Amino acid sequence: MSNKGHASSRxxxxxxxxxxxxxxxxxxTVPTFGLVVTSFRKKEDILSTGWWTAFxxxxxxxxxxxxxxxxxxxxxxxxxxIPFAINSLAIxxxxxxxxxxxxxxxxYALAWIPFRFSDHIFYGLFALQGVPLQLSLLPLxxxxxxxxxxxxxxxxxxxxxxxxxxxxxxxxxxxxxxLVIYLLHNFVAALPREVMEAARxxxxxxxxxxxxxxxxxxxxxIASIAIFQFLWIWNDLLVALVFAGGTDDVAPLTxxxxxxxxxxxxHWENVAPAALFSIIIPLxxxxxxxxxxxxGLLAGSVK
Amino acid sequence: xxxxxxxxxxxxxxxxxxxxxxxxFFGFYGIAFAAGARIKGKxxxxxxxxxxxxxxxxxxxxxxxxxxxxxxxxxxxxxDSSKWVGLANYTNAVKDPDIRLAFINTISxxxxxxxxxxxxxxxxxTMLNKMKREAFAKSLIFMPMAISFVGGSLIWNLxxxxxxxxxxxxxxxxxxxxxxxxxxxxxxxxxxxxxLFLMVVYIxxxxxxxxxxxxxxxxxxxxxxxxxxQLDGATGFRLFRTITVPMVRTTIIVVLTTAMVGTLKLFDVxxxxxxxxxxxxxxxxRMFDENFVYxxxxxxxxxxxxxxxxxxxxxxxxxxxxxxxxxx
Numbered sequence: 001m002s003n004k005g006h007a008s009s010r011x012x013x014x015x016x017x018x019x020x021x022x023x024x025x026x027x028x029t030v031p032t033f034g035l036v037v038t039s040f041r042k043k044e045d046i047l048s049t050g051w052w053t054a055f056x057x058x059x060x061x062x063x064x065x066x067x068x069x070x071x072x073x074x075x076x077x078x079x080x081x082i083p084f085a086i087n088s089l090a091i092x093x094x095x096x097x098x099x100x101x102x103x104x105x106x107x108y109a110l111a112w113i114p115f116r117f118s119d120h121i122f123y124g125l126f127a128l129q130g131v132p133l134q135l136s137l138l139p140l141x142x143x144x145x146x147x148x149x150x151x152x153x154x155x156x157x158x159x160x161x162x163x164x165x166x167x168x169x170x171x172x173x174x175x176x177x178x179l180v181i182y183l184l185h186n187f188v189a190a191l192p193r194e195v196m197e198a199a200r201x202x203x204x205x206x207x208x209x210x211x212x213x214x215x216x217x218x219x220x221x222i223a224s225i226a227i228f229q230f231l232w233i234w235n236d237l238l239v240a241l242v243f244a245g246g247t248d249d250v251a252p253l254t255x256x257x258x259x260x261x262x263x264x265x266x267h268w269e270n271v272a273p274a275a276l277f278s279i280i281i282p283l284x285x286x287x288x289x290x291x292x293x294x295x296g297l298l299a300g301s302v303k
Numbered sequence: 304x305x306x307x308x309x310x311x312x313x314x315x316x317x318x319x320x321x322x323x324x325x326x327x328f329f330g331f332y333g334i335a336f337a338a339g340a341r342i343k344g345k346x347x348x349x350x351x352x353x354x355x356x357x358x359x360x361x362x363x364x365x366x367x368x369x370x371x372x373x374x375x376x377x378x379x380x381x382x383d384s385s386k387w388v389g390l391a392n393y394t395n396a397v398k399d400p401d402i403r404l405a406f407i408n409t410i411s412x413x414x415x416x417x418x419x420x421x422x423x424x425x426x427x428x429t430m431l432n433k434m435k436r437e438a439f440a441k442s443l444i445f446m447p448m449a450i451s452f453v454g455g456s457l458i459w460n461l462x463x464x465x466x467x468x469x470x471x472x473x474x475x476x477x478x479x480x481x482x483x484x485x486x487x488x489x490x491x492x493x494x495x496x497x498x499l500f501l502m503v504v505y506i507x508x509x510x511x512x513x514x515x516x517x518x519x520x521x522x523x524x525x526x527x528x529x530x531x532x533q534l535d536g537a538t539g540f541r542l543f544r545t546i547t548v549p550m551v552r553t554t555i556i557v558v559l560t561t562a563m564v565g566t567l568k569l570f571d572v573x574x575x576x577x578x579x580x581x582x583x584x585x586x587x588x589r590m591f592d593e594n595f596v597y598x599x600x601x602x603x604x605x606x607x608x609x610x611x612x613x614x615x616x617x618x619x620x621x622x623x624x625x626x627x628x629x630x631x
Contacts (some may be wrong), residue, residue: 017430025443031458090317094324106359130618134607136370174366206351207339235451237571254453275457286449
C-alpha cells in the first residue's frame with residue numbers, strides 16, 4: 001500500500017513540519033554562510049559592519065585569500081596556509097591507510113580464524129574503544145621521547161620521531177584502530193559462510209581467501225570507514241596539539257587555525273578565509289561521498 | 304610573496320614521506336601475501352594471526368592499553384611523578400574551586416547537550432520523513448559534521464562577535480539582540496550563560512548525526528505497524544509518541560550515549576573559543592592544561608581517570624548489549 005497522498009501517515013501535520021524544518025535548516029546554514037561572506041569582505045568593512053550588511057552595497061575581494069595563501073611574514077606564518085594543509089594530508093593519509101589496512105586484516109583474523117582467546121581479544125578491543133584518549137596522551141608522548149626504561153636498563157629505545165609527522169599519524173592510527181576493527185568486524189563477519197568455506201575446501205589458505213574474497217567484497221565498507229577516519233583525523237585538534245605541539249613544521253590546519261583564532265581573535269580578514277580554506281577539503285569529501293559516509297555512520301550505530 | 308615553487312620545495316620531504324608509507328605498507332604486505340599463499344597446513348593459521356592481527360594489537364596496546372594503565376598509576380603520584388601521594392590528587396581536585404567548577408560545567412554539558420541533540424534529531428528525522436526535498440534539507444543540517452570543531456568554533460566566534468553598544472554590531476547574534484530590544488552582552492563573557500552558547504556549537508555540529516541515524520531507524524519501522532495505529536485513530540503527536548519513539552528506542556539510546564561520551568571528552572570548542580576562561584572550563588580542557596601547561600602530571604592524570612570513570616557505565620552498557628546481541 002502506498003503512502004502517497006495520505007497526509008495523516010506523517011506523524012506531524014505537514015505545513016508546520018515544513019516550516020520547522022526550513023527554519024532549522026536555515027539556522028544551521030547561516031553561521032557557515034556568514035564565514036563565507038566575511039572571508040570575501042575588505043578588512044575595514046569586516047571591522048565596521050556586520051557581514052549581513054554586505055549585500056546592500058557589495059564590494060567583495062579575493063585579497064584575503066591571496067594574503068593567507070601567498071604572502072609571507074604576515075600573521076598567518078612564514079609560508080602561508082598551504083604547508084599546513086600539506087601537513088594535514090601527510091598526517092591523515094598514512095593514518096587512514098594504516099588504521100583501515102591493519103584494521104581490516106585484524107577484523108578478518110578475529111572473524112574467520114578460529115583460535116583461543118579470539119572472543120576475549122574482540123571484547124577487549126571493544127572496551128578499549130571506550131577509553132578516552134585523554135588517558136593515554138602523556139604516557140604515549142613520554143614513550144616516544146624516552147623509550148622504556150626499567151631499573152636503569154633500556155628495554156625499548158626511544159623512537160626519535162618526536163617533532164616529526166610520524167609522531168602525529170602513529171597515535172592517530174593507534175587510537176583509531178579499535179573502532180575500525182569493530183566496524184569492519186561487523187561487516188566481515190557477516191560475509192556468507194558458504195563462500196568462505198567453499199574457497200577453503202578448494203585449498204585456498206587465509207592469505208588467498210583474504211585477498212581474493214574478503215578484500216573485493218569489503219570495498220564499500222572500506223570506503224565508508226576510510227571517509228569516516230579521514231574526516232575524524234583531519235578535524236582533530238587534541239592529538240595534534242599534544243604530538244605536534246610546539247612546532248609549526250608538522251602542525252596540521254586545525255592546530256594552526258586554533259592558534260590563529262586565539263592569538264588574533266579579531267583579525268577576521270585572516271581567520272575567516274583560513275577557516276574556510278581548512279574546511280574546504282572535508283566539505284568536498286563529505287558532499288561527494290556523503291552516501292558512503294552515512295553508511296559508515298549507520299554501520300557504527302544501528303546494529 | 305610565496306610561490307608554488309617555494310612551497311613545493313619545502314613540502315617535498317612530506318610528500319615523499321606519504322609515498323614511502325604507502326609503498327612500504329603495500330610492499331611489506333604484498334610480499335607477505337605472496338609468501339603466505341604458498342604455506343599449507345596448520346602453520347598458516349598462526350602465520351596469518353601473526354601478520355593480520357598482531358601488528359594491530361601491538362599498536363593498540365602501545366597506544367591505548369598500556370598508557371591507560373600508566374596514567375592510572377601516575378594519578379597517585381605528585382606533580383613530577385617522583386613521589387606517591389595516595390588519593391591526594393583526587394581530593395585536591397575536588398577541593399580546588401576551579402576544578403570543581405570544571406566538574407559542574409562538564410556535568411551540565413553531559414546532561415544538557417545530548418538531550419537537545421537527541422530531541423532535535425528525532426524531531427527532524429520524523430518531520431523530514433517522506434517530506435519533499437528531504438535529502439537537501441538533511442544535507443544542510445548534516446554538513447557541520449564535516450567541519451572540524453575548531454572551524455565550527457571560529458564560525459560561532461564570528462556569530463558571537465561583540466562591539467561596544469554605540470557601534471554597529473559585527474556578530475549576528477548580538478545584532479539580533481539589539482533588533483529585539485534586549486540588553487547587549489558580550490556573549491562569551493556572560494557567565495554562566497556562556498556555557499550554553501558554547502554548547503550551541505556542539506549541538507550545531509552533532510545534531511546532523513542524531514538526525515541521520517534516527518532517520519534510518521524510523522524508515523525501518525514496518526509500515527503495517529504505522530498503518531494499524533492509524534486505523535486506530537492515532538495521528539500527529541500521538542502517533543509519534545506511541546509508535547515512533549518506542550520503535551526506535553535503542554537508536555535513541557545509541558545517539559544519547561554517543562553524544563554523552565562526545566561531550567565528556569569535548570575539548571576543541573572550549574580550547575578554541577574561551578581557553579577555559581570566563582568560568583567555562585571543563586574536565587577535558589582542564590586535564591590538558593594541568594598536563595601540558597602547568598606540568599602537574601599527577602593531577603592531570605587524576606582528571607583523565609575521572610573522565611574515564613564517567614565513560615565506564617556507558618562502555619559497560621554497550622558491552623552488555625553487544626554480548627546479548629551476539630548470543631542471538
